[in-house]
Amino acid sequence: MSAQHDRYSIRPGRASDAADLAQLHASVQLQAVTGGQPHPGIAAWVEDLLDGHPSVVPADFLVAEESTTGRPVASLVGLRQDWSLAGVRLPVAQIELVGTAPEHRGNRLTERLFATLHQRYAAGRVPLQVIEGIPYFYRRLGYDYALANDGGATVPAAALPATEQDRPDDVGGLTVRPATIADAEALADIDHCLADGATLTCLRDAAQWRYEIVGRRPANLSRRVVAVLEHGTDVRGYLVHGARLSAAGELMVFAAACKRPADWPQAAAMHAHLGHIGRQYEALAGQPFSAVRPILGPDHPLVRLAPPGVPRRPRGWYVRTSDPADLIARLQPLLRARWHTADLRWPEPALIISLYGRAARLEFTNGELTAATVMRDTVSPSTDPRTHAAIPPGALLQLALGHRTLPEVLHAWPDCLLRDRATEHFLTAAFPRVPVQVWPRN
């Protein structure tokens, strides 16, 4: 063990770390916003994560402890959750609260924390890690930009309907009201329905919805407000927005869903509600309400049906997988369904996809996918006649998550190689673009 490693040890978090970790993160995160002061919203978030969170346990934190003092000097947390990719459940860990005390920087503690975290997820078979954060920094730790969940146009406050009462009465009888814990089961049921659709979503069960509605400390930076869309007493959808205006006077929208797609044209009720909430916040905080800012993609129904706004460039999410061949194998039911829908049958007993290190072997019976296994790659996949496709791991992430299509990947990655046109045709149908409707759990 090097002298540097002697100085620090990496260990799982404990409930008793709450005060130290709250103080550490409050004093290192978002310092540009606070002007160097501790951030109370971050402290409350850390305390909530370490105190009765429905899906986080203290050991989900990793801590770098200074050996001489026993004090945490750097840490991060991996928030485990289930996402659904067009019906296939994918365990995901979202990494948050990466921070090192200023006097301990320069010791590669973040690198060490991530190395331990990645070993943990490899052992626990969590195929995907995601993080939003410092541009370029996480590329150095094996992450690629392979997901975007925003980019929807910002709608100026003046463009929103003036009051909810201004809505015409013929919008199908849908109204929006604040959620209560009695709505939790209905909200979980909506997530369940969405998970079977064609999008990438993050699922919440009833306990997690209750937590979103009443579980967090008021100051928690990640506290959101949940509203439900209802028809009579039938909960038909939800809307999740910020608990306060941003520094720019924007009201953020984090999620919106309708159980029945046919209800979306009446989503005007949601825009009127957002206008009403924004003006309420303006009156409470004495800060002008400037706009509604959706943290939703441009193709999200709420965005498409919004009054005209100002387009924004989507921010990227970093994604990592330790085993891209395993990721392909997990998508087996989805691949089978997509090929079936496209009426495609593979003419050989197997389709071998090299990920430059490991390979996925897809087996077919009568042209239909019947099994997917992970195997050792050949030494030279680009020239081996048994290999049908060689795809760099970063490119595979883009394809698997539906972020980029095969033609886009072929354009950008010269080392993405396909044996023939049949393989190209098959893989194009396997990996269409997937709309993202992810509001991660934190």
Ligand SMILES: CC(C)(COP(=O)(O)OP(=O)(O)OC[C@H]1O[C@@H](n2cnc3c(N)ncnc32)[C@H](O)[C@@H]1OP(=O)(O)O)[C@@H](O)C(=O)NCCC(=O)NCCS
């Ligand atoms: C980001 C942070 C955790 C890194 O601390 P650390 O683990 O001690 O990292 P080190 O100081 O050992 O730096 C490791 C490398 O990353 C680089 N790096 C460090 N902080 C960086 C930053 N904010 N942006 C870009 N590069 C950074 C260093 O220059 C160094 O590069 P090198 O290998 O070329 O020498 C720390 O600066 C921090 O706590 N910042 C404030 C909180 C924050 O921004 N967290 C991330 C939220 S996504």
